[in-house]
Amino acid sequence: MGKEMVQAHSLVYEYKKYDEEGRETDAARAVDQVSLQIQKGEFVAILGHNGSGKSTLAKHMNAILTPTGGTMWVDGKDTRKEEHLWEIRQRAGMVFQNPDNQIIGTIVEEDVGFGPENMGVPTREIWERVEESLKAVNMLKYRHHSPNKLSGGQKQRVAIAGVVAMHPQCIVLDEPTAMLDPNGRKEVIRAVRALNQVEEITVILITHYMEEVIYADKVIVMDQGRVVMEGTPREIFSQVELLKSYRLDVPQATLVAYELKKAGMDLPDGILTREELVEALCRTAAQSSERQIINAAVKDTDSRSFCQKDEQAPAAHKLPGAIKLDHVNYVYGSGTAYEIHALKDINLELGGGEFVGLIGHTGSGKSTLVQHLNGLVKATDGHIYFHGEDIYGAGYDMRRLRSRVGLVFQYPEHQLFEVDVLSDVCFGPKNQGLSKEEAQKRAKAALEMVGLGEEFYYQSPFELSGGQKRRAAIAGVLAMEPEILVLDEPTAGLDPKGRDEILDQISKLHREKKITIVLVSHSMEDVAKYVERIIVMNQGEVLFDDVPREVFRHYKELEQIGLAAPQVTYIMHALKEKGFPVDEDATTVWEAQRTVLEALAGLKS
Incomplete structure (x- = not known):
């Protein structure tokens, strides 16, 4: 890939604390002797628990922060040198967790054109850049919309387009999907991967969602300001216990494979996707030597004490509710051009x-x-009862x-x-x-x-x-x-x-x-x-x-409204299609482990 896009050498950053007189009282080291290299065109994911130093490191990549010690180079430019600041910020764009903090225009295309305009790009070229950037994140049809009317995932893609329009060589994304629904997360990650693969932009992604890391070229794990692991997603996610010790996690497919392997099944380390898991289980099913191990594992799973929620209470929600919503409607901005019908005829009982x-x-x-x-909010019409009393009644x-x-x-x-x-x-x-x-x-x-x-x-x-x-x-x-x-x-x-x-x-x-x-x-x-x-x-x-099993059975309808089922449910459906007699409505890792072991024991008996 050639030259480094980002290079850190013994990087140190300390947050200083001051008393009321402005005297320095303390210093907390957020980044501690970090050395790393990110090549041009790479897709790198940075993982770490809250307070591990990953966001502080990211802010060095476009010189929002400059080192207390050591050096950070972005495209060969030293971030401590003021004369390089403008170039560095053009080359490395930053996208934050909350898109509302980055969107300033009243119309999508104006917002995307703001950066290039500030850079002194000629007007004709600004509009070309706006068009190509919105195309890159699949938002061109929304160019004349108000950002306020967009969903979270759409707003985040507009924020990314605003950075792309400045023609950066690198984009740093700091938890860009933390506030989004499943569909919004998918949209943003799809857009980011396309920028990396099609536009060859270097992508540095900070996230707590392990599924988003699977397609990275390299994963860097931070703990207490230091880099503690570095490798491909497969190398990193093969080390489940070590990751857990750093307060992290693995994708659900990886976790299911890990639990099955712990139960005695012969599966490869570092399975990342549901496709890989299904393929590995198909190979295992073809080997008859595992029958005794599987039968023992089923018994073991049976006897293990799990804190499982009781879904069998067939109509837990038929218990008398403490709160009753009776034909509740709520309208924002009633009678104005911005009227939104936020709740429509809600009838629910909650409690018990x-x-x-x-x-x-x-x-x-x-x-x-x-x-x-x-x-906190009063219904436009309808009633709400708490233990039978109308909360909108006089003197309540x-x-x-x-x-x-x-x-x-x-x-x-x-x-x-x-x-x-x-x-x-x-x-x-x-x-x-x-x-x-x-x-x-x-x-x-x-x-x-x-x-x-x-x-x-x-x-x-x-x-x-x-x-x-x-x-x-x-x-x-x-x-x-x-x-x-x-x-x-x-x-x-x-x-x-x-x-x-x-x-x-x-x-x-x-x-x-x-x-x-x-x-x-x-x-x-x-x-x-x-x-x-x-x-x-x-x-x-x-x-x-x-109950969850019944709701997630409708995963196709859930997908149509921007939701999804748990990863486990998709794995079970894929196995069912391959002829495995599994419980396709399993929704948790424990249920998946149990039904796969039972299915394999059944296949071999």
């Missing part, structure tokens, strides 16, 4: 100690729906409702504001009129529930890691002892281990405290693993409402 998953494409009405549950105590139906927003750390963690968690109970002692007792119990011990009580909430902030914010709602806990995308932007820790804590609360949980999520895998009932929203309406 359930664990409910709420899924839908970006803009499907999920967040609007959950904001109705504790009266909304404050009491909000302490019984707790809502944790998408980025709950934005809800933190007090001087220390304990004070922050005490805020809700104090507002309920409890004494200082009682509020502290509740706060300490809530912090224990989310796994934050005494050592966190007097820390500033702003000095916590992403996952710890999330847990502190959830504790703040739990301290009010709600009957129903609503979580809107509580794991967005967290590393895999942080995601699992939060969801495991929530699951434990549900089991032990019998709290009703409503989980809004874009991750089909998380929903399949934890919830007992799924409500699917589409364009303001309830499309499905059933």
Whole structure:
């Protein structure tokens, strides 16, 4: 491929801390002696837990940050030299997690043309670049649309087109799909791969979604500011336990293969895709020598104690609900040119100690729906009842409702504001009129529930890691002892281990405290693993409402509305097509492992 696009040599970056007088008090090393080379035209993925230093490293690649020590070269230019800054930023474009922070134009084509115009590109060439960039990300037909009217995935592709229009040789994408639904994620990754393969642009992708890494040429894993692993996706994902020790994960196909291999099956390391897994299992099925191993593995899987959710409660959602929505409609901007019918005739009952998953494409009405549950938003028409009382009735105590139906927003750390963690968690109970002692007792119990011990009580909430902030914010709602806990995308932007820790804590609360949980999520895998009932929203309406196996059976309809099934479900359908007698409605890794072993034992008996 030739010359290096990005080269770091013993790179160090320290964040300085200052006191109120402006004196330096401390320095935290975010990047520690990193040396790496990225060739022109390569597609490189950078993985690492929250706080591993990957975003700090990325910001050196277009000189947003400059080294504290060591050197960073971009296309042969030293980022510390001010005279190179303009050239470096033209050569390496940056796309961030939230497209709304990057889109400034009122019309898509104006937004895409903003960068080239700033660079002094002649007008005729600007329009040529706008057209070719929108074509490259498959957004040309939206050139005259307002960005505000686009979905999350479309906005992110416009943000990428805006960078492409500046004709960079390299694009650095910092978690560009963290806020998107499954379809939006697919669209963005497809656009990024096309830029790499067709336009030969160097791509550096930072992500927590392991499936997005499969097609990279090289994977770099960071931990505590250092590069700890480097290799092809197959080399990296062959080391499941090591990755888990770095708070990371592997694609679901890789994990299913790993669990089957642990159960004694002869499968190759580093299976990456469902096609590879299906092919490997077909080869295994053709070998008859494995029958005893498989029968033993089936028994072993049987006897292992898994915390499986009970989906057999055939009509868990037929239990009397604490909250009842009766013909609820909600219209934004009623009577204006921007009128949007966000909820259409919603009839639902929620409660009775359930664990409910709420899924839908970006803009499907999920967040609007959950904001109705504790009266933050008032229905345009229809009624909402809490334990039989109409919450819109005269004199209804909304404050009491909000302490019984707790809502944790998408980025709950934005809800933190007090001087220390304990004070922050005490805020809700104090507002309920409890004494200082009682509020502290509740706060300490809530912090224990989310796994934050005494050592966190007097820390500033702003000095916590992403996952710890999330847990502190959830504790703040739990301290009010709600009957129903609503979580809107509580794991967005967290590393895999942080995601699992939060969801495991929530699951434990549900089991032990019998709290009703409503989980809004874009991750089909998380929903399949934890919830007992799924409500699917589409364009303001309830499309499905059933147990996960039944909902994901409709995976083709889900795909049509921007969703998907868990990866496992696709693997099972592919195996079924090859004649394997598997349970094609399996939705979790554990279910997949069990049904594959049973199927192979059956084939060999």
